[in-house]
Amino acid sequence: MTPSPRPPLGRRFGHLVGAYGLLALTALLFLAFSLTLPDTFPTLDNISEVLSNQSIPAMLALGAMIPIVTAKFDLSIGYGLGLAHVMTMQLIANEAWPWPLTCLVVVLGGAVVGTFNGVVVEFAKIDSFIATLGTGSILYALTGWITNGARIVPGPHGLPAAFTDLYDSRFLGLPVPAFYVLALTAVLWLLLERLPLGRYLYVIGSNPRTADLVGIPTRRYVIYAFAGSGLIVGIAGVLLAAQQRIGNPSVGQDYLLPAFVGALLGSTAIKPGRANALGTLVAVVILAIGLAGIGQLGAQFWVTPLFNGATLLIAVGMAGYAARRQLRQRRTEPPRTHHDLPKVTS
Known part of the structure; x- marks a missing residue:
């Protein structure tokens, strides 16, 4: 068999820029802020604070990425975060549940809510935008009903130290939540890139009829x-x-936009044209660096939503361009045979 010809140099260079351009931009942005703010930005304290503050937005971005792989969107994640947060505080602070049992129930409850979203989208045939916006509103109503619109404040003894250590602990001198994010990214990379589950999800997202x-x-x-x-x-x-140690019924909504910015911007890196775990991690890092840098430069409070909104528009545009570019490349490649498609076993 004759080996397939190597792609032209221009295409290889374009692929490298598309795959690793955002990663290079992350390094350049960190260098720029480090030179501008040498006394505060490149310090271990600042890096630790950024890693700690951005761990939850990073996890939420990775969560938002999974339905995007199948060309669906879950707009309920911000409201789901608020409900999970409030339920955790309610069960530990007001109902005196053991914190390990509370964590297990809340996490499994999140999976149940996600399953319900999927059932509504697939069996009721409601567009994922509308369906998850509706379920998100229901989740927000449940949050208000549980809290009666007020914050949940623990008693004089506070929360169990072992529970707060889930967020406050350090490992190798860095906040432990950063390692949660790395572990989650590794798991999602394995599921999406190396196992049949990921191949099936990508086929569904790119061409449901083929699936x-x-x-x-x-x-x-x-x-x-x-x-x-x-x-x-x-x-x-x-x-x-x-992290917060109080139950705030409206806190989750602030995380919705950054999560989708990270997930959509991540689809332009590492694997351009499709949502992927490593790209999402890179996108979250560059957003974290940007927000920390402009914050230390003394930006006004309205700059953060402006930054998130503008970045979302850029991310959607770049993701669309990357997807169209990938489609054009596929059209120039030889047609795939049935041997190239993922095998489905019962």
Whole structure:
């Protein structure tokens, strides 16, 4: 057999820029802020604070990414985070549940909510935007009912130290939540890039008709994607409770936009044109560096939502361009045979 010809130099260079350009921009941005703010920005204290503050947005971005792989969107994640956070505080502070049992119940509850979202989207045939916006509103109503619109404040003895240590602990001199994010990224990378589950989800997201033709049970795997997203939202809610130590019924909404910015911007890196775990991690890092840098430069409070909104628009545009570029490249490649498609076993 004759070996397939190597792609032209220009295409290889374009692929490298597309795959690793955001990573290079992250390094350049860190260098720029370090030179501008040499006394405060490149310090271990600042890096630790950024890692700690951005761990929950990073987890939520990774959770939002999973349904995006299947070309669906879960707009309920911010409301789900708020409910999980409030439920954790309610069960530990007001109901005196043991904190390990509380964490388990809340995380499994997040998975149940995600599964319900998937069922509504797939069986009721409601667009994921509308369906999850509706379920998110219901989750917000439940949060208000549980709290009666007021904050949940622990008693004089506070929360168990072992519970708050879930967020406050350090490992190798760095905040332990950063290692949670790394572990979650590794798990999602393995699931999406190395196991059949990931291949099925990507086929569903790129061409549902092809998925049906090769026998992939589309409904089941889309529900799996939403359930995985809900599970991660539950974990993030537990960590948010350990971080804030009070139950705030409206806190989750502030995390929705940054999560989608990270997930969509991440689809332009590492694997351009498709949502992926490593790209999402890179996107979250560059957002964290940008927000920390402009904050230390003395930016006004309104700069943060402006930064998030503008970055979201840029991310959507870049993701669309990367997807169109990938489609054009596929059209110039030889057609794939049935041997190239993922095999489905019962």
